[in-house]
Amino acid sequence: MLNDTIKTILSHRSIRKFTDESLSDEQIKLLVESAQMASTSSFIQAYTIIGVEDHSKKTKLSELAGNQPYVETNGHFFVFCADLYRHRVGSELEETNVEDSLESTEKFMVSLIDASLAAQNAAIAAESMGLGICYIGGLRNDITKVSELLNLPDYVIPLFGLAVGVPATKSDQKPRLPIENVYYKDAYPSNKDTVTEGLHHYNDIISDYYHKRTSGKRSDRWTEQVSQMLSQPSRPDMKDFVNKKGFMKS
Amino acid sequence: MLNDTIKTILSHRSIRKFTDESLSDEQIKLLVESAQMASTSSFIQAYTIIGVEDHSKKTKLSELAGNQPYVETNGHFFVFCADLYRHRVGSELEETNVEDSLESTEKFMVSLIDASLAAQNAAIAAESMGLGICYIGGLRNDITKVSELLNLPDYVIPLFGLAVGVPATKSDQKPRLPIENVYYKDAYPSNKDTVTEGLHHYNDIISDYYHKRTSGKRSDRWTEQVSQMLSQPSRPDMKDFVNKKGFMKS
Structure with a gap:
């Protein structure tokens, strides 16, 4: 395919x-x-x-x-x-x-x-x-x-x-959001915890990605990067x- | 290619x-x-x-x-x-x-x-x-x-x-705008006539397309279709x- x-x-x-x-x-x-x-x-x-x-x-x-x-x-x-x-x-x-x-x-x-x-x-x-x-x-x-x-x-x-x-x-290639955090069946999750848990999971993936690429020097979370960018309009x-x-x- | x-x-x-x-x-x-x-x-x-x-x-x-x-x-x-x-x-x-x-x-x-x-x-x-x-x-x-x-x-x-x-x-496939009417080198044309002439040319193409498909029953211009659509917000x-x-x- x-x-x-x-x-x-x-x-x-x-x-x-x-x-x-x-x-x-x-x-x-x-x-x-x-x-x-x-x-x-x-x-x-x-x-x-x-x-x-x-x-x-x-x-x-x-x-x-x-x-x-x-x-x-x-x-x-x-x-x-x-x-x-x-x-x-x-x-x-x-x-x-x-x-x-x-x-x-x-x-x-x-x-x-x-x-x-x-x-x-x-x-x-x-x-x-x-x-x-x-x-x-x-x-x-x-x-x-x-x-x-x-x-x-x-x-x-x-x-x-x-x-x-x-x-x-x-x-x-940086890892994208896990598919289960970007694609939902029939409706957006009604429980905010579902979104929060997804973000924690993705943060682990992104931290791990930076950790491996920089021999441990960086371990940014995705929410950290994005929140910092968005903190200033x-x-x-x-x-x-x-x-x-x-x-x-x- | x-x-x-x-x-x-x-x-x-x-x-x-x-x-x-x-x-x-x-x-x-x-x-x-x-x-x-x-x-x-x-x-x-x-x-x-x-x-x-x-x-x-x-x-x-x-x-x-x-x-x-x-x-x-x-x-x-x-x-x-x-x-x-x-x-x-x-x-x-x-x-x-x-x-x-x-x-x-x-x-x-x-x-x-x-x-x-x-x-x-x-x-x-x-x-x-x-x-x-x-x-x-x-x-x-x-x-x-x-x-x-x-x-x-x-x-x-x-x-x-x-x-x-x-x-x-x-x-x-309906014919798209001719490339010279959608792609400009270095700057938008400063002369409005360039845009108008392009539209007349495209109108001919679209009219011809409908004419051929409908054995002469339709000959819509593109500007006609689009203006009609846009006449009501x-x-x-x-x-x-x-x-x-x-x-x-x-």
Whole structure:
């Protein structure tokens, strides 16, 4: 049952160092076409992909994302954007008022989901070609400047980058949540203890993973890492930015 | 270059009629494991998957989704949920305050993106096994009732369903936006005419597609279909629901 596609999916690890070998135009086209074949809500196709080739722009994006060198050095750098501008322009052709709909929370969700499904198709397609990938959420660190750099109009916002290229390092797979803590039959557990016990179990797995990799120097718990990350709200300007761009007003 | 994975991706069509042959436990496990191997923002794993097997629940979900029979009759029905509850419980173990972060627009986006990347991995894995899939955004038609039916606590919201099963019909692939209208180099086009011309071109393609399929009876434009859909805001209660569940307050 483990066909090549599933083997590719199960072998995923994020790659944070690429050679500078560029993807061919044919490869880029195949990745975009793969992205486009993902499901899309009511055929709305609510995303745009920017391929950043200009080197100074890549350097700038790398800085804006918190100095991540793999944003600058890779085989190709994609930025996936939620896009309802196309629909705004289309509505003018049809002389139809669509603002209320475009500005709803529902359509914000639709555009995020659409763009993410498309991106993951591109990611799997790239990995199936032997390339490595890394998602770059860090583009949201300074989302206003990223948006300006890419000339994004209203009703378009950058969501994340996808760096693709020939891997220059191999990285490990960290153990995911045990399946019984992420997949439930018929309903969410009604007893909070079920969730707590699952977290203790997962903490043991993650601590053990770090312990073995660092010869006992580290033994982080997952809840410790995640709680520390969440103790400071990041990107507090997000709602303002999203609203200013026309999304999620109602 | 067209390996089996890319062939699978490019052959996608949504399947809206399945046989009643159930997926095996092994298949379900493989799909969930595939979902879990998707990238996740800072290893946050902000989603939960509910596998609905109880037949009366499937019937109810089918009704709530607008009487879609393929929600009831399929090989397996998954509901993908944004989940930050696990992190809320984890933060109690660590005696850390994470509410401000959990309730931010940024983390709402992270959980939607995380859940969607995971879902698309499951979708591709299923299709690589010869199964068909259909995303069910219709679960958001009455998201409060779906949430209650699945016993979802605060900080967990259902995003969409994924029906998987043995296809009982074959469906067509509708032509996507031409690549030059969805993929831009270095920046979004500064001239609105570029977008407008692209839409006219795409309208011709879509009209032609319907014309040929219906022996001339239909010739819908894409902008016509999309504008009509968007002329009435759907799911106007979404923001309230999302806020009540603890998401996107700031």
